[in-house]
């Protein structure tokens with residue numbers, strides 16, 4: 689469950705990017721986050737992933753109120769929410785495989801089991817055979833898929849994704865969306881910010897939209 693109650697967000701002394709946002713997302717929903725460039729979509733996702741604090745209001749994720757969360761509970765949030773941002777934050781000092789292994793190593797998983805899971809995650813995003821490459825040797829689209837593998841390897845309850853198909857051709861975009869749909873089918877709550885409404889229309893059942901004036905709309909379906 690994700691719930692926003694009267695959430696405001698500004699950066700420093702700047703204007704409110706988000707103002708009085710209220711919504712609740714139930715487990716297993718597939719939600720499209722839409723709006724023009726600069727409207728605040730990434731900001732909304734970062735609040736859910738605990739990467740940015742709200743300026744005011746309460747953000748609840750899986751029963752935890754993020755601003756009241758103890759430092760000890762934070763690793764739990766990191767495992768519960770798989771977050772994939774536009775800037776993939778891959779590590780270029782190690783192989784693709786070791787990037788995907790990292791969340792499992794941090795979680796203390798046994799090496800051989802971790803490797804099996806990391807390989808399966810890479811296969812799921814179509815990167816089998818590229819395990820030993822350094823991410824720097826991969827295309828933009830492949831790096832994005834690697835970031836997806838790293839986010840899903842921990843089997844999070846919630847996936848939060850920013851523009852997953854921006855660098856991809858249509859076929860690869862569909863394939864990536866199918867990966868998210870497979871996860872959603874087994875109960876993973878999925879939020880995806882995208883400019884591609886036509887693509888999202890095949891997947892999402894609800895839209896959170898921020899318009900160019902910062903107004904917020906919560907509607908069923910995906911309007912084209």
Ligand SMILES: Nc1ncnc2c1ncn2[C@@H]1O[C@H](COP(=O)(O)OP(=O)(O)OP(=O)(O)O)[C@@H](O)[C@H]1O
Pocket residue numbers: 699705723724725726727728729730731732
């Ligand atoms: N760390 C930051 N510090 C200051 N301002 C920021 C920061 N991050 C985002 N902003 C500002 O907040 C606004 C919303 O940005 P955000 O990235 O959330 O928009 P977006 O809807 O995701 O845009 P896009 O579709 O281009 O990715 C923008 O005006 C941006 O300049």
